[in-house]
Amino acid sequence: MSSETTSRTGWMTSRTGLVLFLVLGLVLGAVGARLGAGVASGGDLAAVANQRGLTGEQAQAALATFVAPGEHDDYLIFASGGHSGQVHVIGVPSMRLLKTIPVFAPDAWSGYGFGADWTEELLEEGSDPAQNDPLLWGDTHHPALSETDGDYDGRFLYINDRANGRIAMIDLRDFKTKQLYDIPNLQSSHGGVFATPNTEYVHISAKTPAPMWAEDGYADLDDYAEEFRSASTFLSVDQDTGRFLPEESFQIELPPYNQDLADAGKLASDGWAFINSYNTEMAVGGILEGREPLEQGAITNDFDFLHIINWHKAEQVVADGKYVELNGMRIITLDTAIEEELLYFAPEPRNPHGVDVSPDGNYITVSGKLDPNATIYSIERIEAAIENGDIEGHDPFGVPILTFDSVVEAQVELGGGPLHTQYDGDGNAYTSLFVESAVAKWTLGPEAGVSEGDAWQLVDKIPVHYNIGHLVSSHGDTVNPQTDYLVAMNKWAVDRHTPVGTLHPQNFQLIDVSGEEMQLLKDMPIGFGEPHYAQMVAVDVLADTVWTTYPEVGMDTLTLEASPVATTYDEARIEVNGDVVDVYVAVLRSHFKPDIVRVKEGQTVNFHLTSIETAQDATHGFALPAYNAQASLDPGETLTVTIEADRTGSFAFYCTEFCSALHLEMQGWLLVEPA
């Protein structure tokens, strides 16, 4: 990607130059209102800016983010949708919402969870087996794009469900969810999602410890230290389909701390994984039981533990059979992990939040949250400390704790409440400051190409609005980050947008980081769920993978293979086998064939629908209101909608997507005759 990268950056620089030129002219008025030649001719920019009351800086920001009608963005952001349970796809720099991908929650537009059998099966199979009803919501937090050689490869997107300890896989060919997986032995998960540099594994760790060894899942909180445990999970990935392979996956048992965020080592630190933690005090709250609230109990220690995991070694330990099986998952016990020297701790200032590995893999940044510093560890120091047995003790479970001073490379004072860090292509790091509502830009060290004299310096700070959580830069957690855009993902919007009632949107802010000083370009209200983390990927990475129609007619949505129930137009038919009626429906502009389906009360009806369309965007819907069914059929797609015909009547089904001039005429009949 490096040649594209160079040209992208070059383009950015020249574009910024153009914008500056335009704005300069606009502000000074020196070149007159009408700008001479080339792409900028034909407008009256100064008059527009004046009329709209824009300052020169605002006009510049507007031009820098404007993507002309019909033009495409440079980047896509895949943002978690929080407790909407979905993923949102947003263009950068225009900050236009392109799509919401349903993942853990139903979505009527795409028919997800509303009729198409594959969607209902997905939601059901992806539910906790102990759950009575299928889970119809999730709390998506941390998306992770699949990677090759440490950079995004545009194949798959993974995202966790914070609430229920689940993870999903979205295929980036059709941008549809293909797998929901309830991870054994994990009750919840937080930010611990990442792909290893070649997507050998997708990692996810527990958020809140649970009594996972207890047969009935129950243990009293008095026995927290003895009974509760966490786990770091390495889910093996099928390279062709992107799906998880549970039988080739493994977990590592961890002490009952709250494992928070995680990141994969890369390049210099390839083979390592890092997880930060809080509540090593093992506080459980209990305000009415005479104990302090968890938030107080969890901050009594000065240090928590950065978890350092040698996953290459763990893989070998599992291959050697040194694991036990728990609920169908191979798990390396804590004792084995210690014995096999694959798990180490390093002290980190109390209750930290982010842990983010630099693009070169040498530095691991942990943010203080309650401490104004970012603490930077180096892999070289960590490996040396392990090699030399340089430990300052053990935690209560026997995990060796490396000596703080020998593994810490630097500390950089950033400001109030540092959380998450992303990187650019020039050796800079950007850290969100929650308490201060700002983004801090600072320099990495020599291993990242920064000279000794310039290393570990706070170089710029920009206020954001308000209470920033995550931030995301282009390819910002890969080996190949760019120096152009950064998006602050703010938790509060307060007064930034026109009031729309008492539940406020969140607020994204696009920031230009291509220059010496950061510049705020644009606000984007996020009125569809609270995003946590995001990934920003160049559109050219996806260009070769994304389909705009299914490549062949009759493709099964879930398997992306030829569907056994697909039909051609000529073969469309109704087959009755006793209580089961199979209807093979060809769907096209602007009718269903067959369009009249007669069944008897009590029969099971399978509508096997095939869109025989091949034209881009010629999507049809299939809505059967009386039976609470709505499916969406993209060109070439085959899916089945199954109903039990237990309600008699004469029902009109229809196409829900406005597909042609005769879209309204695209309807048919389901006649359910009383038995």
Ligand code: RUQ
């Ligand atoms: S975590 S605001 Cu849920 Cu990603 Cu840090």
Ligand code: CUA
């Ligand atoms: Cu097909 Cu409307």
